[in-house]
Amino acid sequence: MSLYHEAAQILDTARKGGGSFKTIVFSKKGWKSDSKTLFALTTETAKWSEILSEVIVKSELLNNQKQITPKLALLLTHDLLLSKNGIALPAKHGLALAITRHKARLQAELKKAGLHRGLATIKALRIHVNGRTTKPSHPRWIRVNALRTFLAEQLESTFAEYKRVDDLAAVVNAGSDERLIYVDQHIPNLIAVPADCVLTTSTAYKEGMLLLQDKASCFPAYLLDPVSAGGDVIDACAAPGNKTTHLAAILASTGESSNYTELPKIIACEKDSTRSSVLARMIKVAGADRTVSVKHHQDFFKLQPDAKEFKNVTSLLLDPSCSGSGIIGRDEGGVIVHVPNTLGPKQNAPSRGKKRKRAAVSVSAKVEPANDTEAEEALPELEDDKSKLQSRLESLSEFQLRMLRHAMDFPAAKRITYSTCSIYAQENEHVVIRALKSDVAVERGWRIMKREEQVDGMRRWHRRGDRGAVAEVLDVADPTDIGFDADQIADACVRCVKGDEDGTMGFFVAGFVRDDLHGSGRSSNSQVIANGHAEKDDGAVEEEEEEWNGFNDGH
Numbered sequence: 001m002s003l004y005h006e007a008a009q010i011l012d013t014a015r016k017g018g019g020s021f022k023t024i025v026f027s028k029k030g031w032k033s034d035s036k037t038l039f040a041l042t043t044e045t046a047k048w049s050e051i052l053s054e055v056i057v058k059s060e061l062l063n064n065q066k067q068i069t070p071k072l073a074l075l076l077t078h079d080l081l082l083s084k085n086g087i088a089l090p091a092k093h094g095l096a097l098a099i100t101r102h103k104a105r106l107q108a109e110l111k112k113a114g115l116h117r118g119l120a121t122i123k124a125l126r127i128h129v130n131g132r133t134t135k136p137s138h139p140r141w142i143r144v145n146a147l148r149t150f151l152a153e154q155l156e157s158t159f160a161e162y163k164r165v166d167d168l169a170a171v172v173n174a175g176s177d178e179r180l181i182y183v184d185q186h187i188p189n190l191i192a193v194p195a196d197c198v199l200t201t202s203t204a205y206k207e208g209m210l211l212l213q214d215k216a217s218c219f220p221a222y223l224l225d226p227v228s229a230g231g232d233v234i235d236a237c238a239a240p241g242n243k244t245t246h247l248a249a250i251l252a253s254t255g256e257s258s259n260y261t262e263l264p265k266i267i268a269c270e271k272d273s274t275r276s277s278v279l280a281r282m283i284k285v286a287g288a289d290r291t292v293s294v295k296h297h298q299d300f301f302k303l304q305p306d307a308k309e310f311k312n313v314t315s316l317l318l319d320p321s322c323s324g325s326g327i328i329g330r331d332e333g334g335v336i337v338h339v340p341n342t343l344g345p346k347q348n349a350p351s352r353g354k355k356r357k358r359a360a361v362s363v364s365a366k367v368e369p370a371n372d373t374e375a376e377e378a379l380p381e382l383e384d385d386k387s388k389l390q391s392r393l394e395s396l397s398e399f400q401l402r403m404l405r406h407a408m409d410f411p412a413a414k415r416i417t418y419s420t421c422s423i424y425a426q427e428n429e430h431v432v433i434r435a436l437k438s439d440v441a442v443e444r445g446w447r448i449m450k451r452e453e454q455v456d457g458m459r460r461w462h463r464r465g466d467r468g469a470v471a472e473v474l475d476v477a478d479p480t481d482i483g484f485d486a487d488q489i490a491d492a493c494v495r496c497v498k499g500d501e502d503g504t505m506g507f508f509v510a511g512f513v514r515d516d517l518h519g520s521g522r523s524s525n526s527q528v529i530a531n532g533h534a535e536k537d538d539g540a541v542e543e544e545e546e547e548w549n550g551f552n553d554g555h
């Protein structure tokens with residue numbers, strides 16, 4: 001296997017959340033190529049991948065060279081245009097010939113990519129790329145699974161050699177050999193270590209005591225605080241199970257009953273059958289199988305709220321499919337591998353007499369689709385694709401709103417959390433306001449969970465909703481009809497900013513409550529959903545969010 005094929009395999013593993021390039025390259029023996037060369041090539045290519053993807057798409061390289069895959073194209077283009085030594089293959093090698101043939105066009109597109117960014121030379125472009133990617137910003141967050149162990153126990157065993165620090169920045173900026181540990185101040189049982197620390201080989205990890213889960217991803221279960229409502233819980237969109245297992249741990253550690261078998265039930269619903277199996281496996285490894293019952297291959301919309309089995313459901317956690325725009329790559333320095341991609345046969349059909357170009361999509365390490373066809377569904381990010389992005393967000397937000405309305409229809413429900421790993425207001429604050437204005441919310445008395453009503457750590461969290469985004473939607477109608485003003489609603493919403501000093505991914509969560517169970521008649525909204533109309537464009541909602549790859553999923 002050539003250097004480039006091995007490097008393509010490494011890019012692939014990194015995009016699937018398989019760890020940093022350092023871990024992937026140096027933890028495996030038996031590479032045919034030199035490990036240091038592989039490390040340098042993949043790291044550099046990842047840094048340049050956003051620009052190179054654009055260059056490859058514009059040059060139409062992939063349309064003309066079918067034997068070059070998108071990842072090989074990135075690597076070869078990197079070496080052809082940016083490496084001092086050029087392509088590391090004999091001049092007559094098939095791949096070398098295939099890429100060299102397009103050198104002039106690729107060079108011209110690289111020049112244009114620089115000019116679009118106001119950078120006239122390759123040297124200026126290099127400074128731009130290096131400046132953007134050298135600073136690490138993401139720690140490795142680990143949730144200590146209270147179903148299997150205790151924080152104190154882990155600090156004394158797995159992390160005995162680690163030095164405790166009071167500042168997250170120390171962990172983020174730690175040298176590659178430093179073993180530092182930070183105990184989070186907002187979420188119980190959450191710790192952070194430097195991104196380089198490999199825990200997947202530890203016994204605690206293998207036995208489900210430690211779960212790799214981003215801090216932001218711990219917010220929904222914590223905010224839901226299911227113990228306060230006292231009944232059963234539905235996790236509507238559960239796979240791969242990070243939040244389900246977190247719910248189970250919260251119920252087990254804070255539930256009044258000391259008898260495990262008397263704990264409230266968690267009903268974990270997952271529509272996708274493959275992901276349902278992953279969910280079941282995660283629940284088992286995390287030791288949550290006694291409280292969680294998995295509804296495999298179950299569409300949440302098809303659950304009948306009035307059914308007897310849901311009569312004690314008081315809390316629902318909604319973490320539906322979203323754009324995944326808040327997700328960060330797993331590599332050192334939060335590097336994301338952008339990959340030039342292909343459009344499917346339908347989209348590739350010539351339009352208005354012009355051949356359509358391949359679109360570049362940027363997908364973080366977490367959301368690597370299984371193949372190129374799936375990758376087409378990832379969020380478009382190029383300027384040209386703005387309208388495509390808008391229509392995608394519209395379709396996602398309609399689906400998310402229906403989820404919320406359906407959840408609000410469960411007769412005994414008192415608490416709901418709604419979350420996304422999206423940075424877009426359309427999927428976040430806008431959905432919240434629209435849900436609050438919906439018939440079912442008004443009829444059943446749902447309102448936003450105010451900041452002062454939230455659990456301690458969430459009340460103290462400093463990043464709140466976007467007031468401008470809230471006002472945008474409130475202003476179009478009577479702002480008094482949902483009982484709160486834009487400031488209150490924005491303050492009730494919780495946001496995390498992707499890759500900032502808080503070390504989280506981009507995330508959004510809001511809570512809904514109702515004070516008494518008045519207005520339990522079925523609403524017109526719920527009937528639409530129950531009748532199945534709501535599912536008609538459900539197929540348009542694709543999966544491009546959190547993937548769980550073993551317990552290596554940081555979300």
Ligand SMILES: C[S@@+](CC[C@H](N)C(=O)[O-])C[C@H]1O[C@@H](n2cnc3c(N)ncnc32)[C@H](O)[C@@H]1O
Nearest residue numbers: 237238239240241242243271272299300319321
């Ligand atoms: C963002 S992921 C959930 C992540 C999960 N909560 C976690 O923390 O591990 C969204 C999940 O919802 C599932 N899903 C999408 N539509 C659904 C529906 N109508 N009913 C049930 N599950 C659905 C998707 O298959 C996907 O697994």
